[in-house]
Each structure stands twice: as structure tokens, then as C-alpha cells.
Amino acid sequence: MPLTLEDIARICGVSRSTVSRVINSERNVSPETRQQVLNVIQEINFQPNLAARGLAAGKTRVLGLVIPMGVGAIFTDPFFPLLIHGVSATCNELDYSVMLWLDEPEYERRTVRQILYNGLVDGVIVSSMLMDDPILTALADGKLPYLQVGRHPANPRVNFVDVDNIQGSYLAVSHLLKSDRRRIATITGPKNMIAGMDRLQGYRLALEEWGIPFNPALVVEGNFTDLSGYSAIQHILPHHPDALFSASDAMASGALRALHEANIRVPEDVAVVGFDDIPFAAHTDPPLTTIHQPIQRVGSLAAQTLVEIIEQPTNQPRQVILPTELIIRSSCGCKV
Amino acid sequence: MPLTLEDIARICGVSRSTVSRVINSERNVSPETRQQVLNVIQEINFQPNLAARGLAAGKTRVLGLVIPMGVGAIFTDPFFPLLIHGVSATCNELDYSVMLWLDEPEYERRTVRQILYNGLVDGVIVSSMLMDDPILTALADGKLPYLQVGRHPANPRVNFVDVDNIQGSYLAVSHLLKSDRRRIATITGPKNMIAGMDRLQGYRLALEEWGIPFNPALVVEGNFTDLSGYSAIQHILPHHPDALFSASDAMASGALRALHEANIRVPEDVAVVGFDDIPFAAHTDPPLTTIHQPIQRVGSLAAQTLVEIIEQPTNQPRQVILPTELIIRSSCGCKV
DNA sequence: CTGAAAGCGCTTACAG
DNA sequence: CTGAAAGCGCTTACAG
Numbered sequence: 132m133p134l135t136l137e138d139i140a141r142i143c144g145v146s147r148s149t150v151s152r153v154i155n156s157e158r159n160v161s162p163e164t165r166q167q168v169l170n171v172i173q174e175i176n177f178q179p180n181l182a183a184r185g186l187a188a189g190k191t192r193v194l195g196l197v198i199p200m201g202v203g204a205i206f207t208d209p210f211f212p213l214l215i216h217g218v219s220a221t222c223n224e225l226d227y228s229v230m231l232w233l234d235e236p237e238y239e240r241r242t243v244r245q246i247l248y249n250g251l252v253d254g255v256i257v258s259s260m261l262m263d264d265p266i267l268t269a270l271a272d273g274k275l276p277y278l279q280v281g282r283h284p285a286n287p288r289v290n291f292v293d294v295d296n297i298q299g300s301y302l303a304v305s306h307l308l309k310s311d312r313r314r315i316a317t318i319t320g321p322k323n324m325i326a327g328m329d330r331l332q333g334y335r336l337a338l339e340e341w342g343i344p345f346n347p348a349l350v351v352e353g354n355f356t357d358l359s360g361y362s363a364i365q366h367i368l369p370h371h372p373d374a375l376f377s378a379s380d381a382m383a384s385g386a387l388r389a390l391h392e393a394n395i396r397v398p399e400d401v402a403v404v405g406f407d408d409i410p411f412a413a414h415t416d417p418p419l420t421t422i423h424q425p426i427q428r429v430g431s432l433a434a435q436t437l438v439e440i441i442e443q444p445t446n447q448p449r450q451v452i453l454p455t456e457l458i459i460r461s462s463c464g465c466k467v
Numbered sequence: 468m469p470l471t472l473e474d475i476a477r478i479c480g481v482s483r484s485t486v487s488r489v490i491n492s493e494r495n496v497s498p499e500t501r502q503q504v505l506n507v508i509q510e511i512n513f514q515p516n517l518a519a520r521g522l523a524a525g526k527t528r529v530l531g532l533v534i535p536m537g538v539g540a541i542f543t544d545p546f547f548p549l550l551i552h553g554v555s556a557t558c559n560e561l562d563y564s565v566m567l568w569l570d571e572p573e574y575e576r577r578t579v580r581q582i583l584y585n586g587l588v589d590g591v592i593v594s595s596m597l598m599d600d601p602i603l604t605a606l607a608d609g610k611l612p613y614l615q616v617g618r619h620p621a622n623p624r625v626n627f628v629d630v631d632n633i634q635g636s637y638l639a640v641s642h643l644l645k646s647d648r649r650r651i652a653t654i655t656g657p658k659n660m661i662a663g664m665d666r667l668q669g670y671r672l673a674l675e676e677w678g679i680p681f682n683p684a685l686v687v688e689g690n691f692t693d694l695s696g697y698s699a700i701q702h703i704l705p706h707h708p709d710a711l712f713s714a715s716d717a718m719a720s721g722a723l724r725a726l727h728e729a730n731i732r733v734p735e736d737v738a739v740v741g742f743d744d745i746p747f748a749a750h751t752d753p754p755l756t757t758i759h760q761p762i763q764r765v766g767s768l769a770a771q772t773l774v775e776i777i778e779q780p781t782n783q784p785r786q787v788i789l790p791t792e793l794i795i796r797s798s799c800g801c802k803v
Numbered sequence: 804c805t806g807a808a809a810g811c812g813c814t815t816a817c818a819g
Numbered sequence: 820c821t822g823a824a825a826g827c828g829c830t831t832a833c834a835g
Contacts, residue, residue: 133584133586135827135828135829136828136829136830137828137829145805145806146805146806146807147806147828147829147830148805148806148807148830148831149804149805149806151829151830151831152804152805152830154829155830158804159804159805160804160805161804161805164804164805176580176584178580178581178583178584178585179585179828179829180522180585180586180827180828180829181518181585181586181587181829182517182518182519182521182522182527182586182587182827182828182829183518183522183586183811183827183828183829183830184828184829184830185518185811185829186516186518186519186522186810186811186812186813186827186828186829186830187810187811187828187829187830187831188811188829188830188831189811189830191518193566193587196567200552211548212547212548215567215569216536216569219567219568219569220569220571223571223578228566228568228581228587229566229567229568230529230564230565230566230567231532231551231555231565231566231567232555232564232565233551233552233555233556235556235559242559244512244514245514245564247514248469248512248514249514249515249516249517250469250516250517250518250519250812251517251518251529251564384750411747411750414720414747416752471811471812471813472812472813472814473812473813481821481822482821482822482823483812483813483814483822484814484815484821484822484823485820485821485822487813487814487815488814488820488821490813491814494820495820495821496820496821497820497821500820500821515812515813516811516812516813517813518811518812518813519811519812519813519814519827520812520813520814521813521827522811522812522813522814522826522827522828522829523812523813523814523815523826523827524813524814524815524827525814525827586828
């Protein structure tokens with residue numbers, strides 16, 4: 132029922148090759164013919180069939196977006212909505228569509244194969260932050276263009292867009308240091324997550340710069356959830372910290388609760404800085420000083436970069452790291 | 468480079484028709500042949516090209532999911548992540564893929580055309596709650612199977628899955644009534660959103676049942692955001708409410724802040740009940756009594772129902788309304 | 804600048 | 820139960 136190239140061609144009295152050429156903006160079409168075809172297309176609201184185009188050209192103009200559901204606080208954190216928003220907006224601009232896979236553990240195998248070989252996508256953006264995610268190795272072994280959201284230390288040639296987690300936590304801890312805190316504890320992310328380890332790295336860097344020895348008793352591993360932040364406090368408190376850098380706002384929020392229950396004043400007794408700048412961070416008690424990351428821009432850049440990789444292949448891996456920003460609220464206790 | 472049906476056929480010494488039949492689980496293939504083909508497919512990890520299949524069969528096994536970005540609190544509310552999760556999980560089970568469109572106002576026109584006529588999706592789920600969303604009328608005029616998340620009062624034949632907003636707010640207000648509150652104010656959603664109006668309807672129903680006259684001075688329109696809840700309180704306070712039903716948790720959270728600043732005690736002076744049960748609702752001060760809605764199940768049912776519509780077309784519109792649940796916390800002041 | 808023709812990888816009557 | 824053949828709606832050398 133929908134019209135085809137052939138129909139347009141008949142109406143215009145040209146061949147379907149010509150119609151195809153004007154649709155794909157090739158030169159080699161006389162201005163008059165081009166205009167006429169354009170008019171007809173406009174008039175009857177013609178949309179080329181993308182399945183046919185995909186089959187013939189080997190390009191579908193659709194990007195896959197793979198989001199692993201394994202990770203914790205996926206519904207309290209606006210990370211994925213913002214990422215999706217960025218990807219989608221840029222795809223719209225570039226005339227690409229986006230295919231979404233929420234990658235549940237049980238389906239992982241099937242997903243990878245489907246994405247790689249079913250010919251439906253020209254490339255894929257994976258937002259996995261797990262060090263050893265099987266989908267990452269599958270992608271690395273395959274030949275489909277792809278780009279990671281989040282860098283991968285083990286694979287130097289991978290394309291990625293990431294937030295500068297090291298610089299972010301360095302910023303956070305430096306701020307605490309400048310506010311004369313010296314016993315700065317940290318709740319880290321899980322060991323198998325790159326962002327978690329990067330944020331720990333920034334913590335160490337800042338300490339080092341100020342000549343403060345690294346004290347293992349002041350670092351506790353969390354898993355980015357509120358609850359893990361809450362229980363981390365129990366381990367940290369005996370060591371009398373005067374500040375806390377939490378590798379996520381969710382954990383900071385749990386820590387704030389625990390601190391409150393232990394009758395420890397924030398920021399007077401313990402200053403707190405989080406990471407992520409989730410909306411909730413402005414509403415904790417006290418409002419949380421934290422590190423803002425430009426997630427939507429990450430998504431947007433990821434889409435744009437992947438399209439470049441698809442359309443203008445080179446040997447150079449494309450890698451971009453976006454800066455973060457310190458957002459000062461009350462929990463750090465710096466009265467400007 | 469990827470293998471094709473033809474390759475499998477050659478290896479097995481059969482025609483590609485036969486291979487196609489076993490892939491599509493048709494009968495009319497001898498058990499031995501079927502097994503042999505299956506083995507080869509398994510062995511070489513064959514994935515049929517979906518673009519080709521789509522072109523030949525007119526079915527792509529992909530569902531479109533359209534999410535309008537016009538609406539307010541899209542990143543503080545886990546509605547969309549949960550919805551997407553439900554849709555995606557069920558699509559995985561049913562061997563469908565999902566194509567995502569975040570519908571930004573400027574692109575709306577292009578989006579609709581693309582979805583309807585580019586042959587990439589077999590049907591679409593639209594999560595629009597606007598009364599007069601242009602995409603809804605475009606879909607209604609087109610011939611692509613679709614299903615709405617959220618009912619549409621003006622179109623009785625539309626397929627939809629919705630949460631019972633009327634029953635939900637009825638539940639909320641009844642609870643307040645049972646707790647001896649009589650001057651119950653409400654902050655509504657915007658007039659052009661169906662869910663908003665449904666929630667107002669439930670409020671009226673409960674009042675009516677208890678013989679309490681409807682008092683327009685006690686109802687203020689909000690737009691589902693925190694801020695609108697905050698400012699609504701200024702209009703309501705002069706009329707001395709003893710309770711508040713807020714049509715969203717975000718607005719309730721703003722209202723709580725305003726109440727607090729006005730030195731009005733919750734729940735002693737004013738009992739508060741929200742709607743949505745966002746994660747934050749458990750952490751407000753005091754924790755918010757609210758109405759829980761099964762969003763993920765809505766997504767799951769939407770996908771399942773749309774697939775039924777695609778695969779077994781009938782004339783009957785499919786319409787399902789899911790019940791909500793009252794979650795009692797502290798803000799309503801009922802000490803069980 | 805333009806058209807005829809082959810081909811992308813499947814499905815689907817049709818004939819046997 | 821099986822295969823040969825046409826066809827889905829495009830793109831893309833190739834020839835002119």
C-alpha cells in the first residue's frame with residue numbers, strides 16, 4: 132500500500148535510479164529533474180522503505196544502544212534517561228534511528244549475536260561499565276563499529292566517550308583538603324567497575340599532592356547504592372574521619388542517614404562530598420556538595436562520534452573525555 | 468561476509484526454501500533434515516538478516532516505542548525507565564526488538580512519518596498522556612497497529628494499557644476521609660493530561676461518596692513538578708485545609724517544603740497523600756503516603772498486547788486497566 | 804545527466 | 820516433504 136520509488140518514478144516520468152539519486156542527494160541529476168522529483172516526494176509524503184534500503188546498501192542508518200541492567204540503582208539515577216536523551220536527540224539531527232537493548236543477564240548471549248549479525252544496525256553504543264563485560268569482548272572480536280560509554284583501560288584501541296572520573300574525584304577531594312580536612316574517608320564503587328576505580332584514583336591523586344598518606348582504614352568499598360553507603364559508615368566511623376568523599380550521590384545519601392543516626396553533625400564534624408549530581412542531591416539534609424557530570428552531552432557525543440566512525444572509518448580510535456564540575460552546596464561546610 | 472541462508476543450504480545440501488522453513492519453524496520438513504539444518508545453524512552461529520526478512524515478509528519483528536519529551540519531570544521520575552524496562556523485557560521474551568523514539572517537539576512531524584511509513588516497525592507503543600497529542604491523531608489516521616500507554620477518553624476504539632488513576636486517587640482520598648479529614652485540598656495535574664484529570668475525578672468520587680461538597684477553593688492546578696506543588700500551597704493555605712491530596716509525588720514534595728516553611732505540621736495539621744510512589748517518596752520528611760502504580764507491568768503488558776494485535780488482528784480494541792495500591796507511610800497521620 | 808539490469812538475503816505461493 | 824522461481828523495494832556499477 133505505501134508508495135515506492137517506482138511509483139515516484141512513474142509519476143515523474145523518470146527511472147527509479149534517478150529518484151534514488153535525488154533522495155540520496157547525489158549530484159548527477161539535472162536541477163529541473165531534481166526539483167520535480169522533490170516536489171512529488173513532498174506532495175505524496177513519500178518515505179523510502181528502510182528495510183529495502185538496508186538490504187541493498189548494507190546501511191540501515193540505525194544505531195544500537197545497549198544498556199546493561201545488571202548495575203544497581205538504575206531507576207533512581209537519571210543516568211540512563213539522560214544518556215538516552217542525548218543519544219536520541221543527536222540521532223534525530225543526523226537522521227539516524229536508535230534501537231534499544233536493555234541487556235538483562237539471562238538474555239545476554241542472544242543479544243550480542245542479534246546485534247552483531249542481524250544486519251539491523253550500522254553500529255552500536257554500549258554503556259557498560261563492567262571491567263569484564265562479555266558483551267565488550269564480543270564486540271571487540273566482531274567487526275561491527277562500536278563505541279563505549281566509559282573508557283576501558285585494558286583495550287587502548289577502543290572508541291569511547293567518558294566523563295573524567297579521575298579529575299572529578301580529584302576536584303572533590305582537593306576541595307575537602309582546601310577546607311582543612313585531613314582525615315578524608317572514601318566510599319568507593321565496586322572493584323569491577325571502571326568508573327569506581329577511576330574515582331578512587333582521583334582520591335589518591337589529591338591526597339598525594341597534599342602529602343597526605345593513603346590510609347586503607349579510611350576506604351570502604353560500596354556498590355553505588357544508598358544502602359551500601361549506609362553500612363559503609365559503620366566501618367569508617369571507628370577511624371574518626373573528618374570528611375567523606377562518596378563515589379556516588381546515592382551512597383552519600385545513605386551515609387548521611389547513618390551519620391545522622393550516629394549523631395554526627397554534617398558538615399561540622401564530618402564534611403561530605405558526593406559524585407553524580409543527581410536531582411536528589413539538592414534535597415538531602417544538608418544539601419549535598421557533589422561532582423556534576425554532563426551525561427546528556429556524553430550521549431550526544433557518543434552518537435555523533437559513532438556516526439563519524441561509521442561514515443568515515445579511520446584507524447585512529449576516537450576517544451573523548453569530558454570534564455566534570457564541582458557543585459558546592461552545604462554538606463562540605465565551606466562557607467565560601 | 469556474514470553467512471546467508473544460501474550458505475546454510477549449500478552446506479546441508481538442501482534448498483534455501485527448506486532452510487527458511489526450519490528457521491521459521493514451519494512443519495513440512497522431515498525430522499532428519501530439520502535436525503541437520505538446526506545443527507549447522509547452531510554450529511556456525513547463523514543469524515538471519517532482519518532487513519531482508521522484513522523486506523520479503525513485510526514483518527520486521529520490531530516494535531516502536533515513542534516517548535514524548537514535552538512532559539515535565541522526565542528525569543526525576545523513574546516512569547520512563549520502568550516503562551522501557553517492562554517493554555524491553557517482554558520484547559526479549561517474544562523475540563522482538565525495540566526501536567526508541569524520544570519525541571522532541573521540533574522533530575515531531577518527521578518522527579510520525581518515519582514511524583508510520585518507513586517499514587521498520589510492525590507496530591508502535593506511544594506513551595503520550597496529552598489529550599490532544601498530534602502523534603495520536605496521526606496514528607489513529609494511519610494503518611500501523613499501535614497501542615497507547617494511557618487511555619484516551621475521546622477515542623473509544625483505541626488499544627491501550629493504563630493504570631487506574633481514578634481508583635488510585637479515590638483510594639488516596641478515601642483514606643484521608645477515613646482518618647477524619649474533611650477539608651481535603653488537592654493539587655491536580657495539568658488540564659490537558661488525561662492522567663491528571665482522572666486523578667481529579669477520583670478525588671471528586673470519594674468526596675461525593677462521603678457527602679462532602681466539592682469546594683473549588685481547595686483545588687489548585689499544578690503541572691506535576693515539585694515547584695508547582697510548592698507554589699500551589701500558597702493558594703490553598705488561606706482556605707484552611709486539614710489534608711492534601713497531591714496528584715504526583717513530585718508536587719507533594721514541593722508542597723511538603725512549603726508547608727514546612729509555613730510552620731504547618733505534617734501530618735498533625737495537614738495530612739498529605741501523594742501519587743506515583745517514586746523512590747524519593749520514602750525519603751521525604753515525613754515519608755510520604757502515596758499511591759503505587761505498576762509501571763513496569765504496564766510496559767510489559769503493552770508489549771505483549773501489541774504483539775497480539777500484530778499477530779492476531781481482531782476488531783475488538785484491547786483495553787486493560789491495572790489497579791493501583793495505597794502505600795501507607797507517615798505523612799497521612801493514620802497510626803494504623 | 805539518465806536508464807536498464809543485477810543484486811542485497813530473505814519469504815512464499817506454486818508445482819511436483 | 821522439497822525445490823525453482825518470483826518478488827519484496829531499494830542501491831549501484833555499467834553503459835550510453
